[in-house]
Amino acid sequence: MKASLIERLTEGAIVAFLWLLRVAVVLVVVVGSALTIMSGRYSLEVYVGLVVSGLTLGSIYALIALGYTMVYGILRMINFAHGEIFMAGAFAGYFVVTASDKLGFLNQGAVSAMITIVVAILVAVAVATPVALLVEKIAYRPLRNAPRLVPLISAIGASFVLQYTFRGLFGPGIYSYPTVDFLDRTLPISGIIVRYVDVIVVISAFVMMTGLYLFVMRTKLGTAIRAVSEDKDTAALMGIDVNRAIVTTFGLGAAMAGAAGVLYALLFRQVFFMTGFVPGIKAFTAAVLGGIGNIPGAMLGGLFLGQVESIGPTLFLDGFNVPSPNQLKDVIAFTMLVLVLVFRPSGILGERIARSRA
Amino acid sequence: MPLLTATAVTKKFGGLTAVNNLDFEIEQGSIASLIGPNGAGKTTFFNCIAGFYQIEAGQIVFDGQPIQRLRRDQIAHLGISRTYQNIRLFANMTAMENILVGQHYHLRSSWIGAVLGTKGVREDEGRAHREARRLLRFVGLQNKGDLLASNLPYGDQRRLEVARALANKPRLLLLDEPTAGMNPAESQQMTEFIRHLRDELGTTILLIEHEMRVVMGISEKITVLHYGQKIAEGTPIQIQTDPLVIEAYLGRGSAGTAGHEATAIPAVEATQGGASAGPTPASA
Amino acid sequence: MTVTSAGMPATGAAPSANGAAPAMPVSFQRRVIRTGLLGAVIALYLCMVGIVPIFNARPLVQGVISLGQAALILSLFATGFVATRRVAESSGRLIADGAIAGGLSGVALSALVLLGSVVDVRAFLPNASPVLYGILTFNLGTIGFWIPMAAGAVLGGLAGAIGLASPRMRRSLFVGLISLFALGLFAGLIRTPMLQLPVAELARLLFASDGLTLIGAVVVLVASVGLHHVQRTRRLDLQFAALPPSRRRRIQVPLIALAAVMILVLPQGLGSFFAQVIAIVALYVMMGLGLNITLGLAGLLDLGFVAFFAVGAYTVGLLTSTAEFGIAQWPFWAAVPVAVIVAMVFGAFLGLPILSIRGDYLAIATMGFGEIIRILAGSDLLKPILGGPRGIINIPKPIEVPPDSFLAGPNQIYYIALIGAALIAFVAWRLRGSRLGRAWIAIREDEDVAEAIGINLIQTKILAYMLGAAFAGLGGAVFAALVGSIFASSIQLMVSINVASLIIVGGMGSIPGVIVGAIFLIGLPELFREFSEYRFLFYGIALIAMMQLRPEGLLPSKIVRREFQHGGGDEPPESSASPLAL
């Protein structure tokens, strides 16, 4: 082998660099956690609180991630505009909750609040789904057989169009969700602080995810979706309506995202035209984390990301006396995205996508 | 001494063993063929040699050096070049550029030199272009250097792929179904061309081929794969009369009817003796 | 994988262009209605998204028609045109159909006016305002609700009637309207320099401070239709192509020289606003050419380009600033090479881990990098070094000149960016024809085969990242000097998206494409401040439309039919078929 010395040196350097990266990440995590815990700055309650908020956030990520994972599974395409579908849901929910507030219905007790929330979610689903189907029809369907970069760019375009359409329609301002007194109350458990909003978000997310899972695994259309994800051509040969499966996938993903939009807005109490961007990327991270194309993986990935993001800054960084570690929570999330793509591109539970290469 | 020795090579895809415990050797300067029914594992074996797949077990030694752990580019640097069953040219590059990029390893110019346009780089490029034009002529594409690879007719694309492989100055050339999709005249030309390659350049050639006329005409040794296993090996004459081979090709029950073998495995063509003097595709 | 793939199927753009058979009456009637409804949706969209009211502030022809009105008129007209296209029918029928479709769109607008008079939804939909209703009714108030309806019917009918005109006349008309539109848009840009020349009077006659004058509009319309007619009948382009090369060159060379001089004197006399705009365009051309190496040649979709931009800008800021965070107070020119090298190092280190990531995953991973760098730049963690959100200020201009010099203000940035762009274009061109450039393209085309041919993927890709990063760093350095400061908020994902979009819209791998893309995507939105809110809406539409109609970009790189300039004299003649030269 006549590899030159320089070549061998660079190769060695690359391997060393990648190892250094792993070691550095592990070190930051381990040493940081140890320092934070030993400093005794935070009580157990604080950690439990972080876990709870991580669970809440994570279940929202999981809901959004389902749309990414299913669309990627069936079309091998990152639906960049998925975050905007989520934003559309949040907007739709805003109008329902505000209307309920204006009518004086919202804060009449737990039941009225719950009814409002259910209606808001239904309306959000009813808005988000057609938007997603329209995007699919205009921006993606004509490009189904194009090289993979082409639909990706079209998706970026669709994402812009949706963002700035909402900005044009509703203005650049931030809309604040009305206060729902019921949601801010805490569960009567001593020692830890769990608000009703957390409970509602987590439960609704799990109900919807279970529903989706059963739909995909048990129904005929769900089977068709899985078949098309496995092999489009063969599925078509076996008489499956490929187009219908794809459209259903988009619709299901959008319904989950629309609902997630309402939950997210209930949690953070605001919505504006860029609301979908960061949660969108995070949810994609969650999908990759769990193994893209893999439905339980997306759920797991979302929950995991929620935890890391919630606990991470405090646990890993606070020990190093990093000033305002919460500013860096997105850095942690994106670092994790890159690390997963580099070291375990098939995710935690593994990809469900047959890779065909020469 | 054999140029390439594979020992007990096994490659699995999930539950499917595509290449099963295969021993294989090819002598320096010889032409050998790999045949077998569809899905026998021939292309998979090529992919194992060229570093496209990591093998699960066994060893592949090229010129005294184990190569099964090397990257594709390192294997290419050692002198193994290949073509693909479904042509894989760089579609948006011209025929000329396809060959130029094939010489990549043998050019030495650095990117800084290229930006500055140093004398060394200009000479290097000059040599590369001359070489590329010779190769184009060699495969009979002398007037088509400026055409996009994707715009060439099918047969020309196959020949361009061979030329690109030759640009790496290989010692072992792996050809995956070089005459696939060609008419009898074209495939006759390709046969001559392959023989000519070996005779003039001394390149060792291993080819996968379904066209028995071609296989029997030029191979010095034939290896037959069936479900990933070697079921026979020998000269064309030996292979044509091997009952296992006939069974593999014609299915169970036909083994006895040797008279039928001609339909599946035609007898050796009366080869023109002086192949080296024969017309190359270029001059044809 | 690549967008420029020649083999790309021409994926269906508009619903089956010629396929719409000389339709049966039933479906045909339905189509008119459907087109009308679609037109209604589009017209409502234009109104509610705010394009009509906001662009109403900008006149196209002074005192006659505003840009916002023009958009609406265009949409109604287009509705009628689409509804009656490709149908062989009697003339009366065509006009009627156009009127129905256009009128239907108008009805939606009328309904909007009526609705608006009953309920006020401005709390949610800020554009559903009296201003909009005023535009729709020529300020007649609710009584004028019929106006959009009538206008729609008239315009639609007119569009149907156009279908009767000969194709040639139709084309002339379109050319006239397009010229009117373009010159109306650019009136200010054309007028400002003309005012300083002996043609000031003419400028005042034709152009208002915004938009054309009425006389100007008539002149433009007549002149463009006339020119088009001459071109059609005399076929100047064919005449030109038929000229012998020497004669052709005699025409070409002065034209190119003229263009070069134009580019050089462009910022002079434009006023500082326009100078700033073209400086920014030149800056983006520079970065576009840089990303063109990574994306256009090597096919690596890097959406984290802004990271290297940030590295370049902050390096220059740190090294040159005379304020709080400056560490060296170097001159700009000394800091630039350092910035470029630091960016390159970052390129290598960020490139290393993502080497094995392909395609769309790569886009997301690089985007993650961009975000990481952006957040870090503004974080409290790095605040003691980079100044956090307050950033680094007092970055000196590269060349200190008196304020009335031709190099004052943004002008010098324009020239610097121009030189930078020329430099990068030269480097890119040299690399494209080199061993490395071919290896990049091979990787773009088929990574596996490229490796099997003997190309070391690691080295080759890292070099692509490094060179792309170097040019982004250069862009950041120039940007820091242009603005005179660098803040965390300048490091936006949008910078990456801008650069990637302009390459894609312009044509991947093509230098003129980058320039055209930068003018369209950066220059236009900067020029129209009203536009700027809608910049990304237009981007989005442009990207989607582009991917369907022309995925290879506006000006794709031609397959360079290079005369093989390197080989030269000493080759054997083509006929001596000596096959063995190995």
Ligand SMILES: Nc1ncnc2c1ncn2[C@@H]1O[C@H](COP(=O)(O)OP(=O)(O)OP(=O)(O)O)[C@@H](O)[C@H]1O
């Ligand atoms: N990447 C892969 N993943 C999974 N299975 C594969 C893969 N490549 C090949 N196979 C399987 O391995 C077996 C051998 O395939 P191979 O392509 O080597 O056959 P072959 O002998 O070249 O056939 P042909 O004459 O049709 O080219 C086949 O059953 C094929 O389906």
Ligand SMILES: [Mg+2]
């Ligand atoms: Mg094969």
